[in-house]
Amino acid sequence: MQLIACPWCGPREEVEFHYGGQAHVPYPDDPGGLSDEEWAHYVFYRDNPRGRFAERWNHSAGCRRWFNAVRDTATYRFERVYRLDDPKPLATELATSRRNTAR
């Protein structure tokens, strides 16, 4: 079974973790001014690249803390994990997607 390195607890089996979707999706600057369609895009629409993707993960069976990871969606390899207060990865580190939610 694949091991995921929790930034706090260290490497643990992947069944201890819960997927949290794409990381770094920015909250709207002007929430009140959004149309229904724009809200739908913020809430539901996510990138779906092939390659390195910044994601949120939760160590649900361990310390229950959220963290971010750069994972390759083609190989499932975790390139690196980083804490929520660490700087987000540069665009050059990630795969490009036709859709780009995280600016």
Next chain:
Amino acid sequence: MAELLRTHPLEAWSTAFERLPDTVGITVEPFVAMVDVRLRAVGAEASAALGVDLPTAPNTWVPSGSGRAVWLGPDEWLLSSTTETPEELEARVRAGVLPLGGSATDVSAQRIGLRLTGARVRDVLAKGCSIDLHPRVFGRGSSAQTTLGQAGVVLLAQSDAGDDHVVLVRSSFAGYLADWLLDAALEFTTTN
């Protein structure tokens, strides 16, 4: 109305545990008071207020008076006491951490403790637990929140020889885990 007596969730397993050999001994720890502490910054103030230096290294625990202080997260600890009632412990800890912006919640009813002692308990645990329990990396003072036989547990290493562990398990999972442990210990028990 009938008087409600507090019964231990593993009372029915006591005879089965007694029959186990010393190499895979399982004893049920008595009820202890436990408090979940949330505190952002740990320092001299917190140590003075609680009477214990909360461990800041992940996956560790330290003795705290008659009980333990277990690291549960970067801002979360589990304090236990065998001498205080849950109400006393909660009140004391809350009074200590409230001025520091923290919180304390009584979680005594959440978990019960099982003590596993003997030369083969590491083999028993290894059947359902993926983390490395070798005393070289999991010596006394180590802890781990993980799954054991798919049940969420907190493992606490009590000795540097790897032959003494405490398993904290949620009360509702205790019966399941007791059955699982007895099954895992089967190959180390003698049949006659």
